Amino acid sequence: MSKRIDVKNLNIYYGDFLAVEGVDVTIEPRTVTALIGPSGCGKSTFLRALNRMHEVIPGARVEGEVSLDGSNMYARGVDPVGVRRKVGMVFQRPNPFPTMSVRENVLAGVKLNNKKIKKADADDLVESSLRGANLWNEVKDRLDRPGSGLSGGQQQRLCIARTIAVKPEVVLMDEPCSALDPISTLAVEDLIAELKEQYTIVIVTHNMQQAARCSDRTGFFNIEGTGKPGRLIEFDDTQKIFSSPAQQATEDYISGRFG
Ligand SMILES: Nc1ncnc2c1ncn2[C@@H]1O[C@H](COP(=O)(O)OP(=O)(O)OP(=O)(O)O)[C@@H](O)[C@H]1O
Numbered sequence: 001m002s003k004r005i006d007v008k009n010l011n012i013y014y015g016d017f018l019a020v021e022g023v024d025v026t027i028e029p030r031t032v033t034a035l036i037g038p039s040g041c042g043k044s045t046f047l048r049a050l051n052r053m054h055e056v057i058p059g060a061r062v063e064g065e066v067s068l069d070g071s072n073m074y075a076r077g078v079d080p081v082g083v084r085r086k087v088g089m090v091f092q093r094p095n096p097f098p099t100m101s102v103r104e105n106v107l108a109g110v111k112l113n114n115k116k117i118k119k120a121d122a123d124d125l126v127e128s129s130l131r132g133a134n135l136w137n138e139v140k141d142r143l144d145r146p147g148s149g150l151s152g153g154q155q156q157r158l159c160i161a162r163t164i165a166v167k168p169e170v171v172l173m174d175e176p177c178s179a180l181d182p183i184s185t186l187a188v189e190d191l192i193a194e195l196k197e198q199y200t201i202v203i204v205t206h207n208m209q210q211a212a213r214c215s216d217r218t219g220f221f222n223i224e225g226t227g228k229p230g231r232l233i234e235f236d237d238t239q240k241i242f243s244s245p246a247q248q249a250t251e252d253y254i255s256g257r258f259g
Pocket residue numbers: 014019037038039040041042043044045046057230
């Protein structure tokens with residue numbers, strides 16, 4: 001299920017503003033890639049370009065290629081909705097649908113894709129997705145209660161369950177733990193470690209310990225100044241980035257000298 005992502009010569013614009021310039025990178029299947037860098041350097045912008053979410057923003061556009069196992073998602077005729085089914089996204093703030101039950105939340109993405117699903121199959125999918133998100137034991141007796149009644153950490157895992165219920169190949173996460181307490185953060189990190197057996201995972205984080213703990217590879221984005229484009233400065237094994245990065249700017253950032 002898991003797929004390789006090849007990014008070639010990617011430029012990302014908001015209107016005339018070039019927000020991210022010249023990204024070339026390959027992300028291997030069944031790995032966790034952490035994206036780090038100072039605020040405003042284009043991490044979220046880049047992440048959104050990996051599932052064509054960027055283009056739902058008026059004026060935003062992308063040049064270059066993003067391929068999943070060799071097939072360019074930006075090629076003419078490719079349906080962006082199909083791309084987003086293969087490449088799921090989890091956002092910073094847990095965003096369960098407030099009027100829906102836990103169960104309905106898990107199934108929401110599947111239903112959006114207009115899939116008709118039998119009750120028994122839906123029950124199985126709800127259970128397997130919640131198990132996959134490490135949440136089943138905590139919610140199995142309250143599947144019909146509102147998703148908004150869960151704790152923040154549980155809500156984030158519910159959103160992860162909703163994402164994996166669609167059976168994506170890649171899971172993108174934009175600061176998925178920034179609204180969570182340390183215990184919930186560790187629960188989500190444990191989950192990420194499990195998910196990588198099946199999915200290609202890309203996570204944006206401001207937490208250096210988190211990047212070091214839960215990723216195999218790390219990409220450092222940086223920006224030279226206001227109005228300048230963000231660039232991927234360095235991409236390497238996480239261990240290498242955090243022990244002996246090749247670039248001075250990376251070293252400065254991870255050691256807290258700026259950003
Ligand atoms: N919808 C938008 N319209 C115009 N400019 C935008 C939009 N979203 C982001 N930008 C600009 O693009 C640049 C990159 O923003 P982005 O949100 O990708 O940064 P980031 O690295 O995710 O920052 P943070 O760490 O604060 O989340 C910034 O200059 C930002 O102001």
